[in-house]
Amino acid sequence: MNYNFDQEINRMKTACEKWDDLETRFGVNDVLPMWVADMDFKAPPAVIEALKERVEHGIYGYTYRPDSYFEAIIDWVSRRHQWSIKKEWITHSPGVIPALAFLLRSLTEPGDKIIVQSPVYHHFFRVIESQGRTVVNNPLSFKDGRYRMDFADLEAQIDSSVKMLILCSPHNPVGRVWTQEELTRLGEICLKNNILIVSDEIHFDLVYNAYKHVPIASISEALAKQTITCFSPSKTFNIWGVQTSVAIIPNHDLRERYNREINSMAIGWATPFGIAALESAYRFGEEWLDQLIEYLEGNVEFVESYLNTHIPQIKLVDPEGTYLLWLDFRELGFSMEELDQFMLQKARLALNEGHIFGQGGEGFMRMNIACPRTMLEKALLQLEHAVKQLSPTGKSEY
Ligand SMILES: Cc1ncc(COP(=O)(O)O)c(C=O)c1O
The missing domain is CATH 3.90.1150.10 (Aspartate Aminotransferase, domain 1)
Incomplete structure (x- = not known):
C-alpha cells in the first residue's frame, strides 16, 4: 500500500500546539x-482503526498492560534495533520527559550533577533544574560541518557529584546518529566513573537509510545494567496524544526504585488508547x-x-x-x-x-x-x- 504524505491536513482549531495561537x-x-x-x-491507518475500534467499545475504565502490549514492544525493538529486551524490564511513563523527571527523582539526590551535551533538547535543562539537580554541560564540538562528542572535556568535568548523564540518541537538534564506537567510548567513561546513563532514544526509529541506530544498552551487559532507555511510539507514529512511553530498566534495583516513584504518584498505568495505539503501531506500522x-x-x-x-x-x-x-x-x-x-x-x-x-x-x-x-x-x-x-x-x- 502507498501512503500519502503529500496530503495537506488543516490542524487549526484543534488546540494544536504547533498551529494554533x-x-x-x-x-x-x-x-x-x-x-x-x-x-x-x-x-x-492501522493505528486509526485500532483507536476507532477501542472507542466503539464504549467503556474506557481501568486497564492494565496486557501480554500483547509487551510482546509488541519486544518484537519491535528486536526487529528494528536488534536489541533483545525482557518483559519485566519494560516500565511505563506517560511521556519521555515525565520519565526523565521520575528517573531524576528516584535515582539521584537534590544537588547531584547531571551531564547533558549541548546544543540539546531544551527540556533536558528544564527537567533537571525543576528537580533541583545541577546541569553540567559537556558541549558537542562542531568541526568541518559535523558534531562530535568531546570526551576530553567530559572526563575533565567529572567529579564525585556527577551521578547521571542524559544522552540524546539520536541527537535532537543536531541530527547525529551516534556510532557504536562513540557510544562505546561514552559508555566506558560512564562505567569507570559510576555514572548512570539515561538514554533518550525517542527518535530511534527516525533514522535515514545510510545510518544505523545502536541502543547504548545493547552494547554490553555492563552498560545494560547502568542504562535506562526511554522511547515511545509517539514521535515515530505521531501519537503523542495517547500519552504512552516506556523506560527500559534491566537493572533490578534501579527498576524497583523507579517503580516505587511512579507508583507513589499512581501514574504507572497506560490508558486503553495508549495501549491500543502502541500495539497497532508496533505490529502493523x-x-x-x-x-x-x-x-x-x-x-x-x-x-x-x-x-x-x-x-x-x-x-x-x-x-x-x-x-x-x-x-x-x-x-x-x-x-x-x-x-x-x-x-x-x-x-x-x-x-x-x-x-x-x-x-x-x-x-x-x-x-x-x-x-x-x-x-x-x-x-x-x-x-x-x-x-x-x-x-x-x-x-x-x-
Ligand atoms: C529528545 C526528546 N526527548 C523527549 C521529547 C518529548 O517527549 P515526551 O513528549 O514523550 O515527553 C522530545 C520531543 O521533541 C525529544 O525531542
Whole structure:
C-alpha cells in the first residue's frame, strides 16, 4: 500500500500546539509553523482503526498492560534495533520527559550533577533544574560541518557529584546518529566513573537509510545494567496524544526504585488508547514507517538542494536521523535577537530558535520538516525572499 504524505491536513482549531495561537508563543500569528516536534501527517491507518475500534467499545475504565502490549514492544525493538529486551524490564511513563523527571527523582539526590551535551533538547535543562539537580554541560564540538562528542572535556568535568548523564540518541537538534564506537567510548567513561546513563532514544526509529541506530544498552551487559532507555511510539507514529512511553530498566534495583516513584504518584498505568495505539503501531506500522522515512529523505534532499541553489548563506548540517533540521545562519551575521526577529517578521516562519538548545545553539535554527513538501516549498520561498531583501551586509537592516 502507498501512503500519502503529500496530503495537506488543516490542524487549526484543534488546540494544536504547533498551529494554533502562535501569537502567545511567537508574538505573531500568520507565520508558517515548523517548530514543535510533531508531524503534520496522519498516524498510520492501522493505528486509526485500532483507536476507532477501542472507542466503539464504549467503556474506557481501568486497564492494565496486557501480554500483547509487551510482546509488541519486544518484537519491535528486536526487529528494528536488534536489541533483545525482557518483559519485566519494560516500565511505563506517560511521556519521555515525565520519565526523565521520575528517573531524576528516584535515582539521584537534590544537588547531584547531571551531564547533558549541548546544543540539546531544551527540556533536558528544564527537567533537571525543576528537580533541583545541577546541569553540567559537556558541549558537542562542531568541526568541518559535523558534531562530535568531546570526551576530553567530559572526563575533565567529572567529579564525585556527577551521578547521571542524559544522552540524546539520536541527537535532537543536531541530527547525529551516534556510532557504536562513540557510544562505546561514552559508555566506558560512564562505567569507570559510576555514572548512570539515561538514554533518550525517542527518535530511534527516525533514522535515514545510510545510518544505523545502536541502543547504548545493547552494547554490553555492563552498560545494560547502568542504562535506562526511554522511547515511545509517539514521535515515530505521531501519537503523542495517547500519552504512552516506556523506560527500559534491566537493572533490578534501579527498576524497583523507579517503580516505587511512579507508583507513589499512581501514574504507572497506560490508558486503553495508549495501549491500543502502541500495539497497532508496533505490529502493523512498519511499512508506513519505511515510506515515511523515504518521504523525509526526499524532504531533506529538497531543503539541501534549495539552500545550495538559492540561499547558499544558510548551511544545512547533514542530518543522519530525526525530522528536525539544524540550519546554520551564522553567515548572515545576525545577533540572537535579530535572527529571531528576521525569521518571524521577514521570513514569516516559526522555527525553534537555536539558542534555546543551550551553548552552541546561537546562530542556528531548528526546522521541522515532517510536513508535506508543498509546505516546505512555501517556507523556503519565503526564506529566500527575506534573505534577498537584506542589504549586502545583512545585519545593517536591524
Ligand atoms: C529528545 C526528546 N526527548 C523527549 C521529547 C518529548 O517527549 P515526551 O513528549 O514523550 O515527553 C522530545 C520531543 O521533541 C525529544 O525531542
